[in-house]
Amino acid sequence: MCLTLPRQLSNAFLCDVRTYDVHDNRCVDNEGESELDRLAIECLQSGTARVVTLQQENAVAALAFPVFRNETIVSIVVLATTAVDQTPGVFEVWSPVGIYEEVALSSGYYGHLARFQNVSSFIRFEKGSGLPGQVWNSLRSIIHNDLANHSGFLRAAGASAGTLETAIGIPVAGENYVASVLLISSNVAPMARGFEIWRADADGGYTLESASYPDPQIELAIGTSMPANSGIPALADEHNGATVTENPTILRSGRQFDEDATPIQGCLAIPFYESDAITSVTVLLF
Template sequence: MSSSFHTIDHWSSNLSISSLPSNCFLSDVVVFDVDETGALLPSRRNELVSLAELALQSGTAVVTSEDLPLDSSAAIAIPVHCEQRVVSVVVLLARNSDGASESPIGVFEVWEPIGIYDEVALKDGYYGKMERFHNVSSFVRFERGSGLPGQVWQDRCSLIHDDLANHPGFLRAAGASADHLRTAIGIPVASDSFRSAAVLISSSVTPIARGMEVWTALDDEGEFELSSSAYYGLGDDYPLPSGTRCSSGLAPFTRLQKERRVLVTDDPNELLAGRNPDSASPGPTSGLAIPFFDGPKLASITLFLF
């Protein structure tokens, strides 16, 4: 299947809070770009600069529950590398309870290789009140290629596991089911070597996004293929089947290859890969595109659709 984007030149690193669905697990999405000297550029949320700086200097993802805005309970900062330097840092903030309802359900995790073995272990995490799932995760080790973090390490590509309670590749399925978690996405952090896997886990009640998609480049074919996806509350015409292909000449693929940084858009027409714009409505109103590079080549992108 192929289609084209109706492209408007309107990308920016300012995503408005009002763009996020009211039941979203996230309270905000903030992107810090990094200049050629390695310095963070100013952002509309400069109170988060110390967290972004920590991810920039360490080169790996970081989770914290300290020194955050009052509307946020936790944050994960994910550095994006291109040709052995960090080009952007994405900060995702978890929404705090408004006092009228229970705390939003969701998870942030960072898994890093340990010791001399091909294993990853939990380095940082935020679980809210899900102590049982936290305890299980704290003692788990994943071999390279095993479980979601181990698969992300092996493939160096984001991966989505949906329907966690029944997913054979999600080895903590029982704990996820008990805590009403439905969808997990693992995002690689790597430059010359693999640094970590950032894992975000959604519940059906408070999803991280209305849609998540991973597009991977097909060698020498000039196309990208939808390798995994998950959708919440989007119309029947919006979700795409795995295996859908799009030309690499379409936005946002060309933008990511040219600008080599994380991109944010509030134009829903820029999120129509493989879709007919007349039938894929109403769809998401904004989106976040995170690239992964293999050397100078754009190897895959991870899309969050809000």
């Protein structure tokens, strides 16, 4: 399933968002015809996340990461960027290293942000420290806003110089932690119009736990609830894996828009599980 993002957001850092269902340890409907298709297959085979540069005309780099349920990979997510005109934005994968509980940068894409890349390549984060370490510690997605002034974002000076505004850390983990994926978005060319983390509640519904909205037209209040049977979080639960959609009924569910507002035109929804039970859904809105 694929979204080609210029339709959704003309100045977006991302140009392509794909999810691949995995059954019997194979990517469904993926014959490896494109670089992104092949990256998804490699991601499935390795069982971890990676960032690569591309030779495609319409994309210069891509990030792929698996979504686990128990110890089984159920989906692969692939995000690609054109980074037109040195558009700022960052993909990172942080993986455990050495005998201590630390992560180091294992792959990344920084475009023209050489200073930020240089700092990142030399730093390590202990479990619980910095965004990569916090994601490891909680095994939940975490959003940091206003990076230049965020006490928990330890590379704030580099983020400020690169006009980087929002970071979302996403865990790659089955029964054991594998890696932390970071999407670091600028205020010049945001990766999405909104970033949301929905907590799965005991009654089957969902509560908005954390969010960031580069586009305030689509903002929801923290604590907003969604029922178990409608809306974007329910879509991910029903799909049993990561998915994208342009269905306006799903995208509008639980939201009110002003008459002159641009409605949400697409989304990526990524569920996370503890054993077999869904615990949260991470959403990118376009």
